[in-house]
Amino acid sequence: MAHPVLNLREKWCRWREDHLDRKIGGISLAEARNSRFQDLGAYPTMSAEYGAIEMMFDQFPLDENDVFVDVGCGFGRVISWLLLKKNPCRKYYGVELDPDVAEIAKKRFADYPQVSILSGNILDLLPQDGTVFWLYNPFDICVLDAFLSRLESGRETKAYVMYYCDYRAFALEGRRNWNRLLRGAWCCPTEKPLPWSIWLYQPDWNRCRPGQVLDCSSVRLRSDT
Numbered sequence: 001m002a003h004p005v006l007n008l009r010e011k012w013c014r015w016r017e018d019h020l021d022r023k024i025g026g027i028s029l030a031e032a033r034n035s036r037f038q039d040l041g042a043y044p045t046m047s048a049e050y051g052a053i054e055m056m057f058d059q060f061p062l063d064e065n066d067v068f069v070d071v072g073c074g075f076g077r078v079i080s081w082l083l084l085k086k087n088p089c090r091k092y093y094g095v096e097l098d099p100d101v102a103e104i105a106k107k108r109f110a111d112y113p114q115v116s117i118l119s120g121n122i123l124d125l126l127p128q129d130g131t132v133f134w135l136y137n138p139f140d141i142c143v144l145d146a147f148l149s150r151l152e153s154g155r156e157t158k159a160y161v162m163y164y165c166d167y168r169a170f171a172l173e174g175r176r177n178w179n180r181l182l183r184g185a186w187c188c189p190t191e192k193p194l195p196w197s198i199w200l201y202q203p204d205w206n207r208c209r210p211g212q213v214l215d216c217s218s219v220r221l222r223s224d225t
Contacts, residue, residue: 017050021077023084025108029075037097039212040121041143045101047077048136048164052186052194054081056162059182060198061130065086071095071122071147072138073136076105079115093118094126126150130159137165145170152177152201169197177202 019027030191035042042046062068066089070078077130094117096102109115118125123146133151148171151159164167172178179200185193
C-alpha cells in the first residue's frame with residue numbers, strides 16, 4: 001500500500017500538471033504513446049514532469065538571445081512551460097517525428113507566432129539557429145550519436161544540450177569539445193530519482209578538453225565566458 005503522504009503528493013502533482021497543461025491548448029498532455037517509428041530508434045512520446053522542467057530551467061535560465069529547440073517535442077509541454085513563464089527566447093522550435101503528435105502540437109500553439117512545430121526527423125530538420133536543445137530521452141544511442149554529429153557539423157557558435165533522463169549521457173562524455181556544466185536528479189513521488197544534465201558544445205577546440213567536467217554545482221546563471 002502506498003504511503004498516504006506520497007499518495008497525496010502524487011495526486012497534487014497530477015492535478016497541477018493537468019491545470020498547467022490546459023492553460024495553453026486546453027487539453028491534458030499526460031497521455032503516453034508508443035512510437036510508430038521504433039525502427040528509426042524513436043522511443044515513446046511522454047511529457048516531462050513540470051517539477052523536473054522547472055528545476056532544470058531554474059538552474060539554467062534562458063535569455064532573449066536564445067533559440068530553444070525541443071528535440072522530440074511530443075505535445076509540447078516544455079515549450080508550454082516556457083511560454084507560461086513568459087520566457088524571453090527569440091524563438092521556439094519543436095521537432096516531432098510522429099506527424100499525428102506534431103499536428104496536435106501545432107494546434108496547441110496556433111496562437112503563438114514565436115513557436116514553430118516541425119514534423120519529421122531531427123536529423124533532417126535540425127534548426128541551424130538553435131542555441132539550446134532539450135532532450136527527454138527521445139531516441140536510442142545510435143540516433144543520439146547521429147544527432148550530436150549533425151549538431152556539430154559546420155557549427156561556429158556554442159550550443160547547449162539540456163538532457164532529461166540522461167541514461168545515455170555516456171555518448172557525450174569524452175566527446176570532442178563537449179563539457180558537462182550541471183547535473184542533478186528529479187525525485188518523482190512514486191519513482192526513483194530521474195537524472196538530468198546540461199552540456200556545452202564549444203567549436204573552438206582550444207577552449208575545452210574532452211571529458212572535462214566543470215564544477216558548476218553552485219551556479220544558477222549560465223556563464224557565456
